[in-house]
Amino acid sequence: MPSPMPDYVVTRKRVKNLRITVKPPAGEVRVTAPAFVSERAIRDFVASRAEWIAKHQARIALQPAPLEPGPDANRLRRELRRAIPPLLAEWAPRVGVPIPDFTIRRMTTRWGTCNVRARRVTFNLELARREPELLEYVVVHELAHLIESGHNQRFYAVMDRALPDWRLKRKALNHGGIARDLADG
Ligand SMILES: [Zn+2]
Incomplete structure (x- = not known):
């Protein structure tokens, strides 16, 4: 079964390539993209990495919350x-x-x-x-x-x-x- 299309946030930067990161604790997906790459191309790229993203989100979900003082x-x-x-x-x-x-x-x-x-x-x-x-x-x-x-x-x-x-x-x-x-x- 293919992984569902994840939500993601795009940041435009002076980078050469598209990059995806999955941030703890919520597993938010962030895409860093060069200025010249279209929204459509970004969407296709995220879709192509959906399985990888789902795997990372699952791993993050298993992590305990950070230790707070107490x-x-x-x-x-x-x-x-x-x-x-x-x-x-x-x-x-x-x-x-x-x-x-x-x-x-x-x-x-x-x-x-x-x-x-x-x-x-x-x-x-x-x-x-x-x-x-x-x-x-x-x-x-x-x-x-x-x-x-x-x-x-x-x-x-x-x-x-x-x-x-x-x-x-x-x-x-x-x-x-x-x-x-x-x-x-
Ligand atoms: Zn060392």
Whole structure:
């Protein structure tokens, strides 16, 4: 059965190609279009991507609402604050770095960040709602940044050595959570 034609909002921009994005939390469809592309062509393009759009909207609908400040967030923060030190103690020697300080923050674009100079790593509070092995992956990822700050061959070599299946975990982390396709800091 073909997917129904979705509603969409068009923004005209100085871009070369048509682009469709599906925005959480409501799954709104936005189309970015060059000035010269007709309404008709945009409609045809959206229609041709209807199945892809429906799939993304379904995925977004399954995501939990973002964490708001309050008792739940406080409880999750306490849980995460307890869960992280043993992971740092276990993984810092394996990665080959000293145990860094850490903080927990609500973030919308990152699972974690690493301030190499201050030797401080920051974790997204949302990790408290994800599987423990995904938190573990982010811990190892941020520790690896203490060796190599960029996402380059050297960084991936550190990750491959420490956590050979890290790519699977990154994939799992970026699917089915509130932090949709968050970059990994
Ligand atoms: Zn990173």
